[in-house]
Amino acid sequence: MAMWMFLGSECLLFGGLISTYMLYRGRHPADLGPDQVFDIPFTSVSSFVLLMSSLTMVLAVSSAAQKDDRRTNLWLTVTALLGATFVGGQVYEFTSFYREGLGFTSSLFSSSFFTLTGFHGVHVTVGIIMLMALVGINKRGRIPGDKAEVVELVGLYWHFVDVVWIIIFTLVYLIPS
Amino acid sequence: MAIIERPSTPALAGSGAPAVVTPSQAYGVLKRPVSTTGWRSWVFTVDHKKLGIMYGVVAMFFFLVGGVEALLIRLQLAGPEGTVLSAGLYNEMFTMHATTMVFLFVMPMGAAFANYFIPLQIGARDVAFPRINAFGFWCFLVGGIFLNTSWFLGGAADGGWFMYQPNANALFSPSHGVDFWGLGLQITGIASLTGAVNLITTILNMRAPGMTLMKMPIFTWMSLVTQFLLLFAMPVITVALFLLMFQREFGATFFDVSAGADPLLWQHLFWIFGHPEVYIIVLPGFGIASEVLPVFSRKPLFGYRFVVFSGAAIGFVGWGVWAHHMFASGLGPVSVAVFSMATMLIAIPTGVKIVNWVLTMWGGKIWFTTAMLFIVGMIAQFTIGGLSGVTHAVAPSDTQQTDTYYIIAHFHYTIFGGAVMALFAGFYYWWPKMFGKLLSERLGKWNFWLMMIGVNLTFGPMHIIGLQGQPRRMMNWTEARAGEGFFNLGFWNRVASFGSLLITIGVILFLVNVWNTHKKSSTTPKAPLDPWDARSLEWITASPPKEHNFDAIPTVHALDEFFHRKYEVDHDTGEVRKIASAEEVLAAEEAKADKHIHLPSPSYWPIILAVSLPIMGYGVIFNRLLIAVGGVILLLAMFGWALEPSVADDSDYDPPVDGGGTSKELANIG
Amino acid sequence: MLGLTAASAAVLAGCAKDAPQDTWQPKGENAQKIHDLQWPVFLVAGIVGVIVLAAIGFVVIRYRDKGQPMPEQSHGKPALEIALTILPALILVGVGIPTASTIFDLADESDTECIINVTGQQWWWEYDYPAQDGCGGIAEPIVTSGQLVIPANTNVLLRLTSRDVIHSFWIPALNGKKDTVPGRVHTLRMQADQPGIYAGQCTEFCGLSHANMKMEAVALNPDDFQTWVGNQLEPYVSPEAGSQAALGEAAFTANCAYCHQVNGLSSTAPDGTVTPVLANPDQFVVSGAAPNLTHLMTRNTFAGATWDLLTDECRDRVWNASPEEFGALYLQGVTAECLNAVDLREWIRNAPAKKPMYASDAQKANSDGKVRGMPALGLNETQIDQIIAYLLERN
């Protein structure tokens, strides 16, 4: 329940960041706007990767509920790897933007874009750390309390991060300014 | 006398396992702290009562800090062309006065009461996440200290507590004050957010058997609404503060007009948080008022359901009115009209509360203790503050009043006259519960009258000063604009400054009262178990409560459970008969004492984790290396935290000292 | 009783004398509209307040513990509750409808006939009048500061903006306040019923000298306003050669003209070429502006309208003049007899000491070497005398 509350609260956090981006997305030099720099095919692939990580997360939760430690660990690891792929893609995307001349402070569009997606990236990274910690302590049999529930809570967080990306992907990438 | 007992794990609960034991083995990285006396028992505690008291003490300290700042402001304004403070210092002073009072006094004092009394009022042994609770407290403390160290490290924030952009960006506010402000609030914000998650979970999950939501004590109800507001408001200010930090520290341009930004973005984000914040401040006070009034009127709260629903309504509508802080900022007539109407709407549930309070007293048998006096004073003052609020909901008239002293009068009547007076009522009302001693009623009444008169002398004239056109946040006022008639600014400014002295004396009397009560702790008699003939659950336990709160978790049958155990009501005649004394009620409960009570164990990690945050904060401001240092501590602490079970393991405990005893007896041994 | 005080204070505030920023003494149509809306609201609020406080007083006295038996444990009467919820709702509907209509009424600017741009910066106001047919016709742009001069009985449209931080423009007797936000232009309609001088003040916290950012609105009847316009557009007259003022002109050019524009001022090189002296405040001041001093002595104030150019006696005469006499008196400007040389000297000698500003070298370091406000120029007393003599002719 606490996790649900926390996620409810996060809605307002991301809402604020998304709104800031929406307000500022048009404020940039003509040659460095979202329409010029975004690489939709590339981002679509990484969005797809993140989406699939939700699937593997569900499978991990499901395995944990069936008390299948080995499969739980497997799916958790796969989820973490998919997440890492996504973050890696984001890092690549950021550096390629940077090479094109779009730095954090270049324009209001770039500041709000990097802030929004950066916050999301940090959330994914935190999620990966949580997943790896789960795998680690799971192996040592150290998860206190009900193991399946802990996995499920991490799962909720993970899905939430995915859901946020679903929104960001549509509003930020697909809808041109 | 405190005991540390075995953890609550479902498999073992009630299995007849041993009770009192001492943890012997380290878990996690550091050895588990187990002191039950001395400073260690406080610093590493996870007991909601100890944390509540610490919240209270620290908040009281910041109240004095903020009070001194206020006095300096009033001293400066007592005469024309005041020279007590320089312009820069004056700006820092009013910025920090507001910041301190809002974030470091009223909010945490509400948290103090919520922490201490919510578990007691709902019949729980602790909160849902005791270590997170401790972490929250330490975040608040270190955040507050961090914020105030700015005074010694180049000057405090000088942009006003609302920190409007672009006046607060690095070009116009070059000292580090605003950085301290932003990071400090970010840290105390963590305290609010974790507290909110924790208390909401506690209230929804841990109520005693039989306590449906509509049988919950009203203070708990109002706190629940408050925590929901915090839960949803804190992330908004978090976003705003991050944008501010990125702008000041990393060269972003969110509020930089030359880059095409719109400074109103900050105002919206700030007030989307800021208006719910107003209700975060007053709702706990409403809760205390609604607890104290029935007790001393010897009548149930009039229209409990209406009070609950109006509280919830305030919580909802409070989200739709933020732009009434911005009527003069050029929103356009449609927005202004919409927000003007929404603001009027919120007057209705607030009015409902005042009506219910008056009707609670109506037909009662009113006993004027200090606590009751504070609440009666609070209702009167809040009425004035509420009505002046309606006058600014009228947007055109607000364009004449906003940013003048009239606004200051308004919100001090609601916050000081309302929320703070209620908090003082809470002190007098609950002191015997918390410490087993009564505060002196004689000194208390002096305290009340001085504060009551002081508040009205200080803030009453500000209505006049404001309507006479004196803007706020001005380091001085001049004779040329003061006028000469009855309403001249000079006279009323002096009155206001004089009033602030009376408030000061009142607060000092309170401190004297506390000192007297505890200095002679060996000689002053213990407070009676039920000094006020109270009505709610927190009184069905010892004073002060044992570490585990209740020997047996009471089963709840009615709103005002305690009252109904003491009195029998004849439904035909309406006659009320006493059937049991408080001692008898308590004895009956204790007879049913649980054999095994499980409490969470103290932990080092909350304070270590919290301390890493200001280190990172200093790092952001002064030296990026410190960020790394803080970050390492943070990671280690999180790691240690995650590895440490929130309650010590079975194997940590020695065999039972006394296999057959109940925990109550053991509690007395311990 | 306290409520009574507060309520009656609110009502009686209208009777106070001589409080120049009193919000209860409207002197123009817009402020009047606000007033017509607000006094009934205050009255209703006051009555409600008195009733509630009286009820509290009654309850407290009537139901105090006199040894009566325990009262009935009543949990409330829903019908009464609902009635007492609906009642304030009705009152608020009664307040809300006229509020909404007044909001739109005040926002209507279709009937304005004269445009003035108002720009706030730390810590003074600039007013510029674009060339227009409105205001009775203005042939060339006028730039002034401190005092906003408007024709009386005319709906003036103020276009408000800022060059640095947010300020707020407020002449209580004429209209409510409106923030001036950098990057945005807000509009405000203003009208004064009668010639006269109306005090105002910046009301959005704007940094160090927020308290010293005042303004005055001056309403002149249309004929006087035309005279004023004509005077503002009069060409520059150099001081008589060899006079104190002529020395002042040189001192001004050498020390002040970097930032302060005086239209028509020119410098003559040794070879006889004449070049106009153009101020370049962009280079020295964060906001990129400094008050235009071309006709300084037609205004009564300086340094953000915080100090008067008139001595107290002369100032009182202007402020207390009847609407009929006011125009002529104001158009006299500042004469040598009336000049408040004390404050002006202090200001020229060391401005930041008189009005807190960010103008020291250390403070400049934080803003690319630019000042916010006027720095201390290190002038000697002779130079100050000369400059004052020069300025006295800027009428």
Place this chain on the structure above:
Amino acid sequence: MSTTADHVEHADHDHGDHGDHAPEAHAHEHKPDSYYVKIALILAAITALETSTYWVDFGAFFLPTLLILMAIKFVMVASLFMHLRGDSKIFSYLFYSGLILAIGVYVAFLATFRFFAST
């Protein structure tokens, strides 16, 4: 920040409940893995459709189509992967109250900037 700690504690404490309200209902039935794979396939298909708007011109339907697809994905993940649908109502209330509040507040916020008028 405290999320890691959050759930650890959560696990310990929920069982200490003595409330009379609905317990934390995690006892939803477990679907076979193939069920989740099917959902994921649908989600993938929607994403493909969304991405296709980059190449195919949808004209006036462009914006509403994208928003609807986004909403469908959101609800699917929330209610099926996060099984809000099967869980205690109170979770839905907590989460959706935050979500709806966020949408309401921020739409109003953007409206005050005339965001919707300009696009």
